[in-house]
Amino acid sequence: MSIGLIGHGAIAAHVAAALEAEGLRPQAILARRGRETAAQAALGCAAYSDAARFARGLTLAVDCAGHAGLRAHGSALLRAGVDVVTLSVGALADDALSADLAAAAKTGGAVLELASGAIGSLDALAAAATGGLAEVRYTGRKPPAGWAGSAAEQALDLTTLTTAAVHFEGSAREAALKYPANANVAAAVALAGMGFDATHVTLIADPDAPGNIHEIDASGAFGSLSFRITGHSLPGAPRSSALAAMSAVRAVLRRRGQIRF
DSSP: OOEEEEOOSHHHHHHHHHHHHTTOOOOEEEOOTTOHHHHHHHHSSEEESOHHHHHTTOSEEEEOSHHHHHHHHHHHHHHTTOEEEESOGGGGGSHHHHHHHHHHHHHHTOOEEEOOTTOOOHHHHHHHHHHOEEEEEEEEEEOGGGGTTSTHHHHOOTTTOOSOEEEEEEEHHHHHHHOTTTOHHHHHHHHHTTOTTTOEEEEEEOTTOSSEEEEEEEEETTEEEEEEEEEOEETTEEEEEHHHHHHHHHHHHGGGOSSOO
16 A cells, blocks of 8 residues: 555644554655645655645545545545545535545545544444434533534533533534534444434533543344443544544554455
8 A cells, every 4th residue: 555644633643653653654645735844844754735746656545634634635536546534524414525525436446435533333333224223312522622613612601611511412414514623423423324314413511521422322123222432632632532543544454454354
C-alpha cells in the first residue's frame, strides 16, 4: 500500500505514528492551501493542497480532516482510483454527497470505507439488521467541554451546568447535520442498523461524565442488545477520540491481512 493522510491534526498524527510503527509510513499529506509547510513539519512527509498531486502514486487515503475534508476531496480521490478510509461518517447524512461519493467510487473502481470510529458493536448491529430491526437508540453523553463549539451551546449554558441535561433529541440524520463535529458515532450506528431517519438519538451534556460515553440499545428478530463504552480522548486533544484514531489504523492494517476479522 501507498498511503496518504487527509489532514494533519491530532488524529492524523496518531494514525501516522501507528502506521509507521507497522512499517507503513504515510507518503503524503493533503492539507488546506497555505498549510502545506505546517503539515509537512508536523508529520514529516510531503504535503499538498491539490488533490490531484496528492493522489499520484497512492492506493489509499485516510481521511482525518472531518466532514469538510471528505466533502472537499473524497469524490476526486475516489474518481482517481484511490480508496478512502474515512472517520467522517456523519457527512453521509447529506444524501447528495453520499450519492456523489458512491458515483465517484464506481467511476474510479475505488472503495470508500467507513471506519467504526469511537463506538463498538457495529458488527453485531449490522448482522442484526439483516434479520430485521425493530428499534435502535443511540445516546451520546459527554462532559460540557466536549460539546463546546457545537449546537449544544444554543440550548444550554455549558459553562454553568451542574447536572446532566439533554440538548438534542431526534433522528440520526438531524443529529449528524446539526452536530457535524460530534455526531459521527450516531451516523455510524444509523448506517449499521436502521438508517438515518429511523435511528433515535439523544445527546446529553453531563458534568459528572467520566469521559465520552456512547450507548446503543437495539431490538429485533435477533433479540436485543445494549452496548456502552466510555472513551478517552487523545493526549493533548480533548475533542479527538482515541478509539476513533485507533479505528482508522485498524481499517488500514486489516487490508494487508490474508485472514481478516
